[in-house]
Amino acid sequence: DVKVTQSSRYLVKRTGEKVFLECVQDMDHENMFWYRQDPGLGLRLIYFSYDVKMKEKGDIPEGYSVSREKKERFSLILESASTNQTSMYLCASSLYRLDTQYFGPGTRLTVL
Amino acid sequence: RKEVEQDPGPFNVPEGATVAFNCTYSNSASQSFFWYRQDCRKEPKLLMSVYSSGNEDGRFTAQLNRASQYISLLIRDSKLSDSATYLCVLNSGNTPLVFGKGTRLSVIA
Numbered sequence: 001d002v003k004v005t006q007s008s009r010y011l012v013k014r015t016g017e018k019v020f021l022e023c024v025q026d027m028d029h030e031n032m033f034w035y036r037q038d039p040g041l042g043l044r045l046i047y048f049s050y051d052v053k054m055k056e057k058g059d060i061p062e063g064y065s066v067s068r069e070k071k072e073r074f075s076l077i078l079e080s081a082s083t084n085q086t087s088m089y090l091c092a093s094s095l096y097r098l099d100t101q102y103f104g105p106g107t108r109l110t111v112l
Numbered sequence: 113r114k115e116v117e118q119d120p121g122p123f124n125v126p127e128g129a130t131v132a133f134n135c136t137y138s139n140s141a142s143q144s145f146f147w148y149r150q151d152c153r154k155e156p157k158l159l160m161s162v163y164s165s166g167n168e169d170g171r172f173t174a175q176l177n178r179a180s181q182y183i184s185l186l187i188r189d190s191k192l193s194d195s196a197t198y199l200c201v202l203n204s205g206n207t208p209l210v211f212g213k214g215t216r217l218s219v220i221a
Contacts (some may be wrong), residue, residue: 017134033208035211040213041212041213042199042212042214043156043199043211048208049160055126058208085149090156095208096204097208098143098144098206098208098209099144100146100161101156101209102157103155103156103157105154105155106154106155
C-alpha cells in the first residue's frame with residue numbers, strides 16, 4: 001500500500017518567513033508532485049520531479065522552489081511567505097509519469 | 113476550451129438514486145483517464161481508472177467516449193457515504209495529469 005506523508009497537517013507562518021514543506025513516499029516512486037488547492041480553483045500544479053535532483057515547473061511556480069536530493073523525499077520551499085500563499089498544499093507520487101498519483105494528507109498553511 | 117471541464121454541482125440526490133456525472137476534455141490525444149474522489153478536507157483518492165471499453169466496480173460505472181471527448185461516472189444505489197467531490201483526471205500529451213475542478217455530490221437521507 002502506497003504511503004505518502006507530509007511533515008505537518010497544519011502550519012501557521014508570518015509574512016516573509018521561509019517555509020519548508022516536506023513530503024516522503026515509501027513506494028520507490030520515480031515521480032513526485034506538489035499542488036496547491038484553493039476553493040473554486042481546483043488543484044494547481046506548482047512543481048514536479050521525474051528523478052532525483054531533477055525538477056520542472058508546473059503551472060504556478062512563482063514564489064516557490066523545490067528540492068529533491070533523495071528519491072523518496074520532495075520538499076517545497078516558500079522563500080518568503082506571503083498571504084496569498086495561504087492554501088492547502090498536497091504532495092503526490094506516481095510510479096510512471098502518466099500513471100495514477102497517490103496523495104499525502106495535505107498541509108493547510110496559513111500565512112498571517 | 114478548457115482542458116477539463118466538469119459541472120461543479122452540487123448534485124443533491126436521495127439515497128438509492130442513480131446519478132451520473134460527465135467530464136469533457138479538449139485534447140483528443142489524451143490517453144489515460146481516471147476518476148478520483150475527494151472527501152471534505154481530505155486528499156484526493158483514486159476511485160477508478162477509465163478504460164476504452166468502459167468498466168464497472170460495484171455500484172460505479174465509468175465510460176469513455178473518444179468521439180465526443182468526454183468521460184462519465186455513473187453511481188447506482190447512492191449511499192450517504194458517496195457524498196464527496198468527484199474529480200475527473202486525464203493526461204494531456206506528455207505533461208503531468210490534469211485534474212478537473214470536481215463535481216460535488218450530496219446524498220441525502
